[in-house]
Amino acid sequence: MTAGTGTAAGALAPTGFLDFDSAPVRDFVHRSVRAGGTPREQAVDLYLAVRDGVRYEVYGADLSRAGLRASTVARVGSGMCIHKSVLFAAGLRSLGVPARLVFADVRNHLSSPRLRELVGGDVFRQHCYTSVFLDDRWVKATPVFNRSLCRLFRIAVLDFDGTADSLHHPYDLDGRKHMEFLRVHGEFDDVPHERVLADLREGHPDLLGPDDRVVAGSLRTDIGARP
Template sequence: MQVYLAASEWIDSDHPAIRACAARLAEEGGTPVGVARRCFEFVRDEIRHSWDYQDTVVTCRASDVLRQGTGYCYAKSHLLAALLRANGLPAGLCYQRLSVNDTGAPFCLHGLNAVWLPEHGWYRLDARGNRAGVDAQFVPPREQLAFPLQDRRERDFPAVLAEPLPVVVQALTQHDTVQAVHDHLPDAEEITAHA
């Protein structure tokens, strides 16, 4: 479980701004479930999804997502993992493979999280950000993710990873604009716990 609590380059839960935000969110959370809910709702509702808002900055590192207030789903999942870890809650990254336009190919990865809750074990949550047709909620033990699978080639990968996939980091760090990231969204047909 220690790897799901550790700070790292992209999930920098030891950054002072992350620690301060995590402490503020924990003040009203109380139980692990309450703290997880507050962290989830903060990232879902207060951090803009880059594509939805056509923000100009591309973020990857959790502290940059917090500072800029924006990120793709992957970057938002890095921030949520960092806030949860800063509050002592084991957290990892999960992925789905989804149709970009809901009509088959092309496909891309979608980033979300899992948190270890003492009452429920690993619980997946999706802080992508709600909009018309997207209603992700925190209602353990039931999952209510942003996107249901609709195509036979879509995938719901069960692995809970401690670190982001290299292909995700590459997409967020090698492109300077939100449009460029969108034009090069990462994809994978298989993901294992050791990916």
Template sequence: MKNYLKKTICLDFDSKEVQALIAEFKTNDIDEIEKAKGIYLKIRDEWRYNPYSISFDAEKYKASTIAQRDEGHCVDKAILLAACLRGLNIPSRLRFAKVTNHIAVEKLTERFGTNVLTPHGMVEVYLNQKWLKATPAFNKELCEMCNVKPLEFDGENDSMFQEYNGDGQQFMEYLEDYGHFDDVPLTFMRDNMMEHYPEVFNSNKVDYSF
């Protein structure tokens, strides 16, 4: 379990940026579950979801760097949540998957040539002697625009994705599970994206920094 509490280069929870985020939860007045729920909501809604930016600059995948922005894609927000949880002494790890988005995909398909998102990032948090999945990717405002209920995390059950929107139309579908990681797997992420988005990488619009 120690691996899931330690500081890493990317999960730099001792930084002033991450410490500022978790300051309100560093109290004995609320238990671990309430802390996890609170920081989940904070990251879900205070960072807008933006899936269109790809970078291989390792500095951009540090939690302290992400904390200084006001938007990020699913991996960014998962990194930030995992770091915050560790900063609150709650074990956490990253989990990646391949998913399909079925709603509002025109811009996504134009950018990546497909409606498949990979790697899709979420967090696993250890509460009450079990690992739970928490996915803070989609902020409340975006969900309302897409007629989808915001994804909640109750600290007792997995919170992975919204399968349907309010009209019963399929919203997201999980295609492949890549497993969990105790740190940000930068090389895996690069290789995975290069495999799935060759047109993007052949366009020389991606910064290769690791």
């Protein structure tokens, strides 16, 4: 774990999960980022590519060590908040931009009835987003909910310009409560895998199967069925 100030070699290095030296991550970054752009421009390009180019799906998400590698996420093209944040952070590091993973517990008021049942309420442990070092300061970025999913849930799309924090909105487009941040666990140079899995299994015992995958389903089907 690291503090969210300053820079550190750990925020730039490849890791077991942020394997940006792998071909799938290199290819994803190459096709997503403009050549010759400034670090901030490239970070914004990458943010949009991860947000809208990697499908957000909780159900069936692979939370094993292999499933959470950035190279796997780039190849599979889908995942939940941890997967998308891992790919974004890995891609940033490949561009020479320091990046860390942030884990927090949140209250999500707009999840589907089935997901609330599996989670055991509206509090979700170990939500993940990123901390990015641009222009001599750390800013937060959340390339999680893609544009089409935001339309279905009637929440504003989260943009990121590299100068200000991009965190989930507290309310949806109809004024209903959306997301509350309850507890920030810290910023990490790599996925604290054992800690995250243990906390998810303790807090949401019905969510994960024995293979470290979220149970099967479809969030889009859930959204269509919700009242």
